Amino acid sequence: MSVISPSKTTPASTKGSAAGGSRTRPGKLAESGSPTVRPPAAAHLSDEQVAELGRELDAIRDEILAKRGAEDAAYIRRMIKIQRGLEISGRAALLVSKNKAAWVTGTTLLSLAKILENMEIGHNVLHGQWDWMRDPDIHSTTWEWDFVTPSRSWQHTHNDLHHRWTNVVGKDNDVGYNLLRMDEQQPWKPVNLANPLFNAILAPLFEWGIAIYDLELTEYKEGTKSKEALLKDLKALGKKVVTQFTKDYAATPAVAMLTGSGKQALYGTIAANAIRNVWAHAVIFCGHFPEGTDTFTEEMVEGETRGDWYVRQMIGSANISGSKFMHIMTGNLSHQIEHHLFPDLPSSRYAEVAPRVREICQRYGLKYTTGPLIKQVGSSWAKVFKLALPGKTATA
Amino acid sequence: MTEREKYGSRRSRLNRMIRLRQLAQAASVLTTPLAPEDILALFNPVYSARQLRGVVTRVVQETAQSATIFFRPGRGWHSHLAGQWARIGVELDGVRHWRSYSLSAPAGKDPAITVTDVGAVSGTLVRTTRPGDVLFLAPPQGDFVLPEHPRPLLMVTAGSGITPVMSMIRTLVPRRPDADVVLVHSAKTPGDSLFREELAELADQFPNFRLAHWFTGEQGRMDLTSTDQLDELCPDWKERAAYACGPDSFLDDAEALWKRAALTTAAPGSEVAVAGTTGNLMIERFNTTFNLGVGHDGGVVTFETSDREVEADGDTPLLDVGEDAGILMPSGCRMGICHSCLTPLRAGQVRDLRTGEVHGEPGQLIQTCVSAAAGPVNLEL
Incomplete structure (x- = not known):
């Protein structure tokens, strides 16, 4: 490197000037060595073993990259077609939803369409899982989803912050979404008594919870997010709220009024959004909160190598076992472990790599948490209740 | 009307x-x-909110190696001038690739490209395209077009270089009795020669069109290093506005020939001649030379919008290169997972630091945090 490289060696500028100068590169993984503290569940592994584990997982990734092609492209296009078919038929049925059967059909189809759009399509497209196709219609930079939070805001808090700092208390705000106490390291406050109540309210309003969360109000208050950035996000959110509201709660009922089904159509869209919210909330909570998933301290990520990062993703995430239909409806987040290892591999490939990831976990003596949906949902709710009460405080 | x-x-x-x-x-x-087009696309694939598409209507085999593909473009296309080209996007194993092809159909008619099976993209087009397939398109462009006012013309083409010229001939010869066109076309064998029958028919039917074939298989390469052969094929070539299209070496020779001819007719020491005019010759080059970087070569990274050039090695992520040069780089996880750093590549190729794969086409979005320069690279930032 030429040009400005000499300044890289000078210590951090005290003037706080943004131009040029030295720059800390948070998030950069270490080439070798180990974190200051290796997580207890992986403490038995040597640096060499962790490095080897990293190489094995890299090899799995490379193998899938080599295979990725026309078949995968056809898969996502088929999903999009199915989703759009469900969407228009669901909405069409709601237009005549004075008829009870039409209401049930319309609401069901629209719920399915919204779930599919948010989970298997939106979430994964926004991760860049399909960017390799170079199709501007199915790309992380152009996709906007049927969810109230704007894609770009979500991509920042989710792809960048949550996936980079998975389960690191203090760095990954997905641990409780600034609303719930979801880890013993988080000091107990009286408000946490309302944990179960908050969570019960959050579930049917999940998209609104995420929208507020993505504004990063805490960061703004702490001064790490600028006012301009917040205003920009607020503006984008406002625009999205208006279009989403208009579509579901004004335009669809208005057209349905032509058949005297206006009120029913409104109930239908409200129900579809709520059903999608409850489902998404359940699936997301199964990702990192069930019994068996670990959280981490900042010491555990200082000096983290790629291998250690992989380890943290595996012991910090939990899968859901079930049918192929269930996997698709969760957006393959039922393969949360695989998703966290390879967030930008096509979701349709997670099932294929899962047995090999599991085998690696076994061989290295790491846990691989999985269970049926009911059990995992129950387990994450149990945590919501348990941590409502003061218990052990940070002992890690 | x-x-x-x-x-x-x-x-x-x-x-x-x-x-x-x-x-x-x-x-x-x-x-x-979604846009209404996204829903309409369920019923008709030319609809798209973001990209121009066309549906293949007919595929005609021209020679063993080439085919003409007719397509019906969606909204956003404009009709082409004879001699222009369009960028065509094709999917190879799920990945979109763009190439430029001359439009061989006459102006005013439905567009068509004539493609010869060289390279992966063209090969796929020739061998696998079927009516009903979707092509991705960019509107026609190019300055290799007919003169505004009628004048005698000479077309010198080799191989698939005839495609833009065929559009010109089809546009001009049957419709303009005052046209005066000579075509000198070089191909390996009669069997390889594109549009041979149609050209012969046109030459029979229209006295204002004269055709001279050159078959390199029998006669050897057409020699454009001297004027001898050209004098024989078209004695009045110097008086004609000339159009040349073909492989690079063929065009280099043609360019040199016309330049010399211009020099001899221009006054000695004339500024115009020294400036390298090729006189009456217009050239269309097919871009086939790629700047393929190999291994760990770094290269000069040009940030086009910021107007900065930086020397980079082959192991440093372009994200770091840009940041060190003071460019405002979009960034995220810095490990290739979040895609916050996607930046359009303008030219050159990059090496994926994870897989070692060297890749990149103009317009492609690359992850700067896991890509290093493989040779000279231009980024849009």
Whole structure:
């Protein structure tokens, strides 16, 4: 490197000037060595073993990259077609939803369409899982989803912050979404008594919870997010709220009024959004909160190598076992472990790599948490209740 | 049709388009965040909110190695001038690749490209395209077009270089009795020679069109290093406006030949001649030379918008290179997972630091945090 490289060696500028100068590169993984503290569940592994584990997982990734092609492209296009078919038929049925059967059909189809759009399509497209196709219609930079939070805001808090700092208390705000106490390291406050109540309210309003969360109000208050950035996000959110509201709660009922089904159509869209919210909330909570998933301290990520990062993703995430239909409806987040290892591999490939990831976990003596949906949902709710009460405080 | 009728019909078409757009806008209230086109695409694949598409209507085998693909473009396409080219996007194993192809159909007719099976993209087009397939398109462009005023023309083409010229001949010869066109076309064998029958028929039918074939298989390469062969094929070549299209070496020779001819006719020491005019010759080059970087070569990274050039090695992520040069780089996880750093590549190729794969095409979005320069690279930032 030429040009400005000499300044890289000078210590951090005290003037706080943004131009040029030295720059800390948070998030950069270490080439070798180990974190200051290796997580207890992986403490038995040597640096060499962790490095080897990293190489094995890299090899799995490379193998899938080599295979990725026309078949995968056809898969996502088929999903999009199915989703759009469900969407228009669901909405069409709601237009005549004075008829009870039409209401049930319309609401069901629209719920399915919204779930599919948010989970298997939106979430994964926004991760860049399909960017390799170079199709501007199915790309992380152009996709906007049927969810109230704007894609770009979500991509920042989710792809960048949550996936980079998975389960690191203090760095990954997905641990409780600034609303719930979801880890013993988080000091107990009286408000946490309302944990179960908050969570019960959050579930049917999940998209609104995420929208507020993505504004990063805490960061703004702490001064790490600028006012301009917040205003920009607020503006984008406002625009999205208006279009989403208009579509579901004004335009669809208005057209349905032509058949005297206006009120029913409104109930239908409200129900579809709520059903999608409850489902998404359940699936997301199964990702990192069930019994068996670990959280981490900042010491555990200082000096983290790629291998250690992989380890943290595996012991910090939990899968859901079930049918192929269930996997698709969760957006393959039922393969949360695989998703966290390879967030930008096509979701349709997670099932294929899962047995090999599991085998690696076994061989290295790491846990691989999985269970049926009911059990995992129950387990994450149990945590919501348990941590409502003061218990052990940070002992890690 | 009188001018007034023409104007009237254009106006009504404009009105129709405006009404259509208003309708689409109204419908988008119900389809947001999708556009109505995204829904219509379920029924007709040329609809897209973001990209121009065309549906293949007919595929005609031209020679063993080449085929002409006719397509019906969607909204956003404009009709081409004879000699122009268009960028065509094709999917190879799920990945979109773009190439430029000359349009061989006459101006005013449905567009068509004639493709010869060289390279992966063209090969796929020739071998696998079927009616009903979707092509991705960019509107026609290019300055290799007919002169505005009638004048005697000479076309010198080799191999698939005939495609833009074929559009010109088809446009001009049957419609303009005052045209005067000579085509000198070089191909390996008669079997390889594109449009041979059609050209022969045109030459039979229209006295204003003269055709001279050159078969390299029998006669060896056409020699353009001297004027001897050209003098024989078209004695009055110096008086004609000339168009040349073909492989690079063929064009280099043609360019040199015309330059010398211009030099001899220009006054000695004339500024114009020294500036390298090729006189009456117009050239269309097919871009086939790629700057393939190998292994760990770094290269000069040009940040086009910021107007900065930086020397980079082959192991440093372009993200770091840009940041060190003071460029405002979009960034995220810095480990290749979040895609926050995607930046359009303008030229050159990059090496994926994870896989070692060297890749990149102009316009492609690359992850700067895991890509290093493989040779000179231009980024849009």
